[in-house]
Amino acid sequence: MASKKRILVTGGAGFLGSHLCDRLVNEGHDVICLDNFFTSQKINVAHLLGKPNFELIRHDVTQPITLEVDQIYNAACPAAPGHYQYNPVKTMKTSVMGAINMLGMAKRCRARILQFSTSEVYGDPTVHPQPEGYRGNVNPIGPRACYDEGKRAAETLFFDYQRMHRMDIRVVRIFNTYGPRMHPFDGRVVSNFIRQATAGEPITIFGDGKQSRSFCYVDDLVEVIIRMMNGPDGFHGPVNIGNPDEFTMIELAKLVIELSGSRSQIVNKPLPADDPLQRQPDIALAKKMLGWEPKVKLRQGLEKTIAYFKSVDMSQFRAPTPNY
Numbered sequence: 001m002a003s004k005k006r007i008l009v010t011g012g013a014g015f016l017g018s019h020l021c022d023r024l025v026n027e028g029h030d031v032i033c034l035d036n037f038f039t040s041q042k043i044n045v046a047h048l049l050g051k052p053n054f055e056l057i058r059h060d061v062t063q064p065i066t067l068e069v070d071q072i073y074n075a076a077c078p079a080a081p082g083h084y085q086y087n088p089v090k091t092m093k094t095s096v097m098g099a100i101n102m103l104g105m106a107k108r109c110r111a112r113i114l115q116f117s118t119s120e121v122y123g124d125p126t127v128h129p130q131p132e133g134y135r136g137n138v139n140p141i142g143p144r145a146c147y148d149e150g151k152r153a154a155e156t157l158f159f160d161y162q163r164m165h166r167m168d169i170r171v172v173r174i175f176n177t178y179g180p181r182m183h184p185f186d187g188r189v190v191s192n193f194i195r196q197a198t199a200g201e202p203i204t205i206f207g208d209g210k211q212s213r214s215f216c217y218v219d220d221l222v223e224v225i226i227r228m229m230n231g232p233d234g235f236h237g238p239v240n241i242g243n244p245d246e247f248t249m250i251e252l253a254k255l256v257i258e259l260s261g262s263r264s265q266i267v268n269k270p271l272p273a274d275d276p277l278q279r280q281p282d283i284a285l286a287k288k289m290l291g292w293e294p295k296v297k298l299r300q301g302l303e304k305t306i307a308y309f310k311s312v313d314m315s316q317f318r319a320p321t322p323n324y
Ligand code: NAD
Pocket: 010, 011, 012, 013, 014, 015, 016, 017, 034, 035, 036, 037, 038, 039, 040, 041, 059, 060, 061, 062, 074, 075, 076, 077, 078, 079, 080, 094, 098, 116, 117, 118, 119, 173, 174, 175, 176, 177, 178, 183
């Protein structure tokens, strides 16, 4: 390791945040995990408690907090549609006020700060695959807007702070990512299909199932996020990160059924409003600037995720929202 740093991970108890904390703690950094546990379980970081270089703080990023750190990963925000639509006003506050509070901290500490942005800034894209230069097709008043526009506003704040205060910001646009520690009741497609398949319940495909997504395994994602944080001077992004291998929801459902040895039937449910038809990252910039591309194939990543879902006791998980 180059040098030991004091690193804050907001949303650090969540799916992606907890894997990031694992990597940073193992590398010997002094890690502060901050979370309000809206969509996560303490179990995700329980194995880190007691380590001398790990600290857990229950806090809401919409409120200011004073900490002394060298780097900030700002991941706090509900990410699954059912979670972020539960209290859309709070989702917008988390993105915008969370960004302002964390940027303020980074400014005071002269820390480098990385924002977990999203492919949702492209909305229902009319350009395929999506390069960073594409400005998107977002419905500003639809049910996904609290998340999409909140994340877009956060990007605006990051780049305005950079221009105004010469701050060292980094922005990654994350495409659909999956793996162990996804919340089993988050309603996202991978967790839903695996939970349904392992319980022998019907697999719910929304719409005709011909819509596509490109799925990245969590280990590949954490690797590139750390590379971006420690990447070339002056490279702020935004940079797309994800796995360009694209699948329809029908293909995903069949693969999950096969790999989990399930006898579940497929049923069709209505397509939610503003559900993007297709999504695939153009990762040329990440390849060029960070020397990165994903290694884990969907089949391989799903096997690990299915093994995780089979190993956990579902009754221990609290559904974060009443609808899921
Ligand atoms: P997650 O829901 O598992 O993690 C989010 C974490 O943030 C949770 O631990 C939650 O309790 C916490 N949180 C929410 N609101 C908070 C608040 N106001 N204050 C403090 N903590 C709060 O979801 P995830 O998939 O791990 O997503 C992490 C980040 O990555 C999010 O910012 C999300 O927008 C982004 N992202 C994820 C994906 C993906 O496919 N997983 C794709 C694009 C972007």
